[in-house]
Amino acid sequence: MSAKQSLPDADVEAAEQQDPTSGETEFETDTHRLPVETRPTIRPVLVWMAIVISMGVGAIALVFSKADAVGGPELAKILIQAVGILTLLVVLRLAIRAVILRRTTYTITNDTVRRQYTLLLRTRVREVPADVIRSSELRQSRIQRFLGYGTLAVNEGLGEIDLEHVPDPQAIRGALRDVIDTRSDTTL
């Protein structure tokens, strides 16, 4: 039985059309056409931004309504300003993270696994040759599974590359397995 036939059914489903927040993935039915190129999803970052903003606004409203409990109106003003500044800083950091993720691409070819992003005229590329890949690990918590993304850690401890916020990670892992199996067949 070939490596491709042993893939789980989920890995050979029809190509899906995804919304802009979840990245883009292209692959054929029955087999994984290489190169596979995908972008990380920013959905979890947007969720975190919504949570942070809600918590910040909630904390400000609470302090405003219970000023005496925090030591009086003067201290309440200090706390409100501090919470506001912290909320803005965290939202800004998440926004930067979302921009970086949107400008990141993951590419799997017969020869390499590559992570690349370009920001402010600066390009960062991390590439691992396919013939040195020895392991891959899919990490997906319950929340990540609910939101439909995960992290693929490739070659951990051996010159690793992490593909974070990967939409439909099972499919990408399938493509990775194809690359590893093809390399093994060639070697044999």
Added chain:
Amino acid sequence: MSGRRWDATRIEKLRRAVDLLVVYLVNLALYAGPLTLAGIGIGSESTVPDWLLVLTGGERGPVLLFVAGFVRNSAYLFGVTVATLLGIHLAVLVTLQSKGVMRTAYSVVYSTSIYLAGLFTVVWYLTTATGVHNARDFVVNVQVEFIYRVIDLTGSEMRFGLARPDTLVPGEFSLVGELSLALLLVLFVYYLYSIYLGTRLNHDAGRFEGVVTVSIVVLLPVLYVVGSIIAAGITNVPFYP
């Protein structure tokens, strides 16, 4: 062969320690320089020790005052950084997460120290600026009240040089005072977060161990005050932290 590899590892560790020290000293100069230029830490000529005259070739005047202020600011920042390093590493040791003091040093040099410098700057500004006297008094009152609360907790009848404040907030804060206090609080939160993140990333600690480390660092001032109370009780010297 194994002995040579062990020596190479030692040399590599030493090289990394020297690199880290150089980075820290450069950062220290970058923090202390602008502070001194802004007038923070600069006193009168009478407060300048004579040995500093060697650095200025015997010249008195603005250069000497600047050098004295720079040395004073650097010493304060260095002292606070060392205390933070020891405190964080002690906390990491207690939680059995330590992977070596170098990892703690990396975390302190590259992230925590910048927030310490920020805290130091704001406190110095409140101490020396005009128009923020209520904010300044509030910061002092919080510290005094904290010490009295610890004394109350220990049940000690310790004498303390400063009177307990009747109220924490002496009066309405000016806008600059408000913003300074808000910034102080934000920097303190980021300082604690940098300790948490440094513990998790550099010592591969879990979330719980990270939180415990931060909690221990937060409790260190309490331990310091308790220790001072005990020492004052043993030596019969009045407690004046």
